[in-house]
Amino acid sequence: METSFNIPNLGKPEIKSPLNLSTVKGDKIFNFVEDEESLVYDLSLKEYERCLNTGSDPLCLEVAGPRESIFFNPEETSAAIVTCGGLCPGINNVIRGTVMALYYFYKVRKIYGIPFGFEGLNPEKGHEFRVLNPDEVKEIHQFGGTVLGSSRGAQSVEVMVDTLVEKKIDILFAIGGDGTLKGANAIATEINKRGLKIAVVGIPKTIDNDIDLIDKSFGFETAFDIASPILRDAHNEATGANKGVAIVKLMGRDSGFIAASAALAMPVVNFVLVPEMNFELYGEGGFLEVLDQRLKNKGHAVIVVAEGAGQHLFEQKEKVKDASGNIQHQDIGILLKDVINKEFKGELGGVKYIDPSYIIRSAPANSSDSIYCSRLAYHAVHGAMAGKTMFVAGERNGRFVYLPIDAVTQKRKKINLEGEFWFSVLQSTGQPFQMP
Incomplete structure (x- = not known):
């Protein structure tokens, strides 16, 4: 300090x-x-x-x-x-x-x-x-x-x-x-x-x-304000099919405030995945197991993922940086879509993937x-x-x-995963504290 x-x-x-x-x-x-x-x-x-x-x-x-x-x-x-x-x-x-x-x-x-x-x-x-x-x-x-x-x-x-x-x-x-x-x-x-x-x-x-x-x-409130109706529409897509899944990827390279805030503003989201959290796809208590249970109990799922989440799930490759020196993350939204489709092998009513990032950031x-x-x-x-x-x-x-x-500029602000804000997200979504 x-x-x-x-x-x-x-x-x-x-x-x-x-x-x-x-x-x-x-x-x-x-x-x-x-x-x-x-x-x-x-x-x-x-x-x-x-x-x-x-x-x-x-x-x-x-x-x-x-x-x-x-x-x-x-x-x-x-x-x-x-x-x-x-x-x-x-x-x-x-x-x-x-x-x-x-x-x-x-x-x-x-x-x-x-x-x-x-x-x-x-x-x-x-x-x-x-x-x-x-x-x-x-x-x-x-x-x-x-x-x-x-x-x-x-x-x-x-x-x-x-x-x-x-x-x-x-x-x-x-x-x-x-x-x-x-x-x-x-x-x-x-x-x-x-x-x-x-x-x-x-x-x-x-x-x-x-x-x-x-x-x-500035711009942060507008971002999750615009994202909220997109989540509503994603929910409509997911509930419109038996075991329908909708994935919405939002901005958040190192911090998941937009994803978390949008989910709180439009409480139809069942999973929020942010860069601050470590989660695993497979194994007991992993994301896919929890998703499977959600689909069996409720018949649909809406997933919001920040762009920087889950980068540990990709095979380690040489890190590529953009002109500003930021690490270019691999597409976690596409990975989730492909893994879910593969894991459930046609049992789902469809997996819809939505990436509104450039629409949101260019809005007034x-x-x-x-x-x-x-x-x-x-x-x-x-x-x-x-x-x-x-x-x-x-x-x-x-x-x-x-x-x-x-x-x-000494460090980036991040979500405290043991703080009240993130606990509000967990209460809204019903997702477990850890996966695993």
């Missing part, structure tokens, strides 16, 4: 904020946030008692929000936005929110979109920056994907910083997941090495909800995610204009805070 969540600053903020907020303290609400305002990271009684007994201060997080004094002069400031990695509902909402906050809150007029991820910071790729303003982004929230385009894979950090300097960019907003945030941190490190005054801000994007330390990442954000995306963007802009760098804006314990990029 980090011993400090301090956020680096480019320098002392000495410019009066253009935001017209109350600065009266006393009995009135003080709308600006002071850097000294913080929130306790661990709210447990155990941590509270530890601090009392040891006399130590609790680990705290910096509260997000507008500062009374800012670092960048809005009239001279140039900001750029880049989106990297896989698609996710809400990216366009974040782009829109960032542009609107820069333009209307701080009167920043030089705002650019970097095309096709970090590729856009490599001149050899031939991509031109795109001018962004409220008219350009006013309707993009209605569409999925990213209007700026995205890409995977690393570019030369030195080249990317050279481009930021050449384009006279003062603030870089990087919207992306674990790999993107690590790339943004590397850019910020090179900027610091050169003694430049360029802020680098991350807005965490991962549909799998596996960013550590924050409550949730739902209402809840849309609100969340806008608020994330606003808080990222407030921190950036105050001269903060190497941080992400996120929600922790229901409050928006700033966290260092390197803190949230």
